[in-house]
Amino acid sequence: MSDQARWLSLPDALEAIRKTVSPHTDQVTVPLIHALDKVAAQQIAAPLDVPGYDNSAMDGYAVIAADANTGSTLEIIGEALAGHPFAGEIKAGSCVRIMTGAMLPAGADAVIMQEQTSSSGQSIVCGSPLIEGDNIRLAGSDLTAGETIIHAGQRLRPVDIGLLASMGIAEVMVNKPLTVATFSTGDELVPPGQPLQSGQIYDSNRYTIQAMLSRLDIDVVDLGLVRDDPDAIAATFKKAMEQADVIITSAGVSVGDADYTKEVMEQLGEINFWKIAMKPGKPFAFGKLGNCWFCGLPGNPVAAVVTLNQIVQPLLRYLAGENWPEPTVYRAVASKPMRKKPGRADFQRGWLEQLGERLEASPVGSQSSGVLSSVANANCFILLEQDRGNVEAGEIVTVLPFDRLLQ
Numbered sequence: 001m002s003d004q005a006r007w008l009s010l011p012d013a014l015e016a017i018r019k020t021v022s023p024h025t026d027q028v029t030v031p032l033i034h035a036l037d038k039v040a041a042q043q044i045a046a047p048l049d050v051p052g053y054d055n056s057a058m059d060g061y062a063v064i065a066a067d068a069n070t071g072s073t074l075e076i077i078g079e080a081l082a083g084h085p086f087a088g089e090i091k092a093g094s095c096v097r098i099m100t101g102a103m104l105p106a107g108a109d110a111v112i113m114q115e116q117t118s119s120s121g122q123s124i125v126c127g128s129p130l131i132e133g134d135n136i137r138l139a140g141s142d143l144t145a146g147e148t149i150i151h152a153g154q155r156l157r158p159v160d161i162g163l164l165a166s167m168g169i170a171e172v173m174v175n176k177p178l179t180v181a182t183f184s185t186g187d188e189l190v191p192p193g194q195p196l197q198s199g200q201i202y203d204s205n206r207y208t209i210q211a212m213l214s215r216l217d218i219d220v221v222d223l224g225l226v227r228d229d230p231d232a233i234a235a236t237f238k239k240a241m242e243q244a245d246v247i248i249t250s251a252g253v254s255v256g257d258a259d260y261t262k263e264v265m266e267q268l269g270e271i272n273f274w275k276i277a278m279k280p281g282k283p284f285a286f287g288k289l290g291n292c293w294f295c296g297l298p299g300n301p302v303a304a305v306v307t308l309n310q311i312v313q314p315l316l317r318y319l320a321g322e323n324w325p326e327p328t329v330y331r332a333v334a335s336k337p338m339r340k341k342p343g344r345a346d347f348q349r350g351w352l353e354q355l356g357e358r359l360e361a362s363p364v365g366s367q368s369s370g371v372l373s374s375v376a377n378a379n380c381f382i383l384l385e386q387d388r389g390n391v392e393a394g395e396i397v398t399v400l401p402f403d404r405l406l407q
């Protein structure tokens, strides 16, 4: 079998991960304000109607609609402010001064906006006709008690926090965050902040990886920079497996003389699969070490970004109890030709924009997997499918807009 015939397609690799891993089930209750970005452990139903009572959508006067014809004069018999309801009842010929959010007084069935009235002392003259229900927010018109507002496995967004607050819910049961240990390998690497000697480069992958993980409510254990030394790599793996649910390494997964990461993993644990028909990212390795999942990212910086984004992200989200995430996909017109050989799915760094009626995608900069600035200058991946060949300008292409990990 040729080497290429052994490469897994990306969809097969994702399916293999989905079938192999089981979501973690440890849960914890957290105060609402700390629940952002965490995964809801339970379905939550609205405990009450929102709004809880009929109230005014405008500053004006609560009236009986049939009584408030253009030119009618209505006596002001009291006022209703938010938090200070009017205790009496509106009868024909009367109205109540009312502010936005205040409870609708008994008897009223509409609110006339202040700007559509003229007031003279204790009465108003209506300036435009009304119908029943005008400018009123009915009880339960936002949410009704019993309605599902949060699904189990949903990652909580800012507005979900607000929604829960609007229900009076102060604590949420969420899945515990995953712990991910990460380290870089490579004798050429130097941490930022130190001077470079000839032949050295800065370790950027460990920083990119941690920054991307920070978008997923993950407890990160930074195990630093490890030399191209199998013993040092093995010792770091052992340290990682004691504390992490997932180990993410950078580099050492190809076939070079100093590529030890995968080799050491094979000795200490198991490799489930290695090499994926994708570009960049081909030498990505996935395996297990004790109870810890192992993701070996290729060292080339763009390959590390793409594999973390496309393969490790769904794994982490699924493990954390989230529903298996499906990427947002657009179809756009290619603005330029793109060179591509069938055999690997190609994640070209691109720019997606709306030009009049047309959604257009253009590759940006160098497509070499060492050129990290190509990701910095892009807002999407243009995904050229595995079996696809060259793309001509004007052809339709699949576009994956950058998600929360890349924005």
Ligand SMILES: Nc1nc2c(c(=O)[nH]1)N[C@H]1C(S)=C(S)[C@@H](COP(=O)(O)OP(=O)(O)OC[C@H]3O[C@@H](n4cnc5c(N)ncnc54)[C@H](O)[C@@H]3O)O[C@H]1N2
Binding pocket: 184, 185, 186, 188, 189, 201, 202, 203, 204, 205, 206, 250, 251, 252, 253, 254, 255, 256, 259, 280, 281, 282, 283, 297, 298, 299, 300, 301, 303, 369, 370
């Ligand atoms: N004969 C072959 N050579 C290579 C193959 C192959 O199939 N046959 N695959 C190529 C592909 S594709 C990739 S991607 C790389 C992956 O290599 P490794 O994962 O073993 O990583 P290294 O060789 O150590 O490094 C590759 C490249 O990335 C730079 N690097 C590494 N770590 C970092 C870091 N933390 N921050 C920034 N840059 C980093 C490193 O200096 C190298 O330039 O292998 C190809 N070769």
Ligand code: MOO
Binding pocket: 278, 279, 280, 281, 282, 283, 298, 300, 303, 369, 370
């Ligand atoms: O993953 Mo490698 O990028 O294809 O250079």
